[in-house]
Amino acid sequence: MVVDIQAYIQSGIIESYVLGLASHEETEELLRLASEHPAVQKAILAAEAAFERNAIANAITPGNDIRNNLLSALQQDFTASAPPDEDFAPRQSSLTSIKTGSSKPVVKASIWKAMAAAAIILLVVSAAINFYLYNHYRSSHDKYVALLAEKNSLQASVDITQARFQQMNESMSLMADPAMALVKMPGVAGKESNLATVYWNSQTKEVYLLQNHLPQVPAGKQYQLWAIVNGKPVDAGMVATTCTGLCKMKTIPTAQAFAITLENQGGSPVPGPDMFVLGKV
Incomplete structure (x- = not known):
């Protein structure tokens, strides 16, 4: 199946892929087209750069309150791990000043506890920022x-209007051609x-039909043009239901x-017996 690459690029599937919202099938198709068409690969890189x-x-910079809370939590942990003996004077703030074997496990546990608290705070902040950015990207998408x-x-x-305008111009040019003979076909008795x-x-014997006023064709039916040649009907073509201007029919040498x-x-x-219009040349 031939893929309209430009329409595919504009469909939004590349943006969905970059945001991680594309399905497995959409991703496979996109990667295949990217390997075959440089324009698709270029569009993917452009979308990634834009996002x-x-x-x-x-990007949102975390507020000062988050930093202050983190430092406060760390200070409390280090204070709680210091030796309770009041005779130490002055109290050493450096971790390297604690020499007793019984204090080392306490200090080490406190450090890991502080690091875990910091990691949790950073994880919460990161999750909040990611959630905000995801919602922002989703809304933009x-x-x-x-x-x-x-x-x-x-x-x-616009394409439909241009096509109709072009068809109208072509029809007017054909009608204005001096070589065109006009044959009016009024309705038969009762119609x-x-x-x-x-x-x-x-000159060319080409035939064009203009449906000035004919009833809408019922389902399963179609209008057929006939040329009367030496008293006998000759098939001049089926009238397409989609034709709204001049409809090109079969070439008729004489009629x-x-x-x-x-x-x-x-x-x-x-x-058949159901005739709608008839006109002599």
Whole structure:
């Protein structure tokens, strides 16, 4: 299956991968495409760099109260581990001044206790910062995906409008061609409100149909154009249900009239009785 690389890059899957939100299948597909298409690999590196810059720009420095609390906890632990004998004068603050064998285990345990407390505090601070950054990234990612979807929707609308405008210009050019013979096909008896027009190029013999006013085609049915040649109907092509302007039909070398019938989808080798319009050349 051919992948539209530009559309894939803009789909938001790369940002999900960088944030660790992509599924296993999405990750495998992304890595495969990155190995095959340098543009995908470049987009991944760009996304990682963008998120890294955003993280640095929005980083939160821990407050002074966290530092003070940590130092206070460490001071209390060291004070509690000092010898209780009041006769020591002055009391030594350096750990190296404690010589007794019975004090060493107390000091060592106190140090590990202080380090554990510091590690826990740092872990809590780190978790809080990571949680904040994750929520910030998640919110930014959701906004990005929403804006991307809106952009794609607007681009699709613009593409449709441009296609219709181009089709209209082409139709107007064909209608203005002096070689085009205009054959009006009014509605038959009982269907007088119907109207269609054939534009028949007298040089190339190409036939174009304009559905001025025809009822909506029922499910399973399709309009079929016929050229009346020497009193016999000749298939001039099926009218596509998606055609809204000039519909190009089959080339007809000669004809005395044109007609449209409603047939089963796909057409019929001979016209059915349900005729809608008929016009002489």
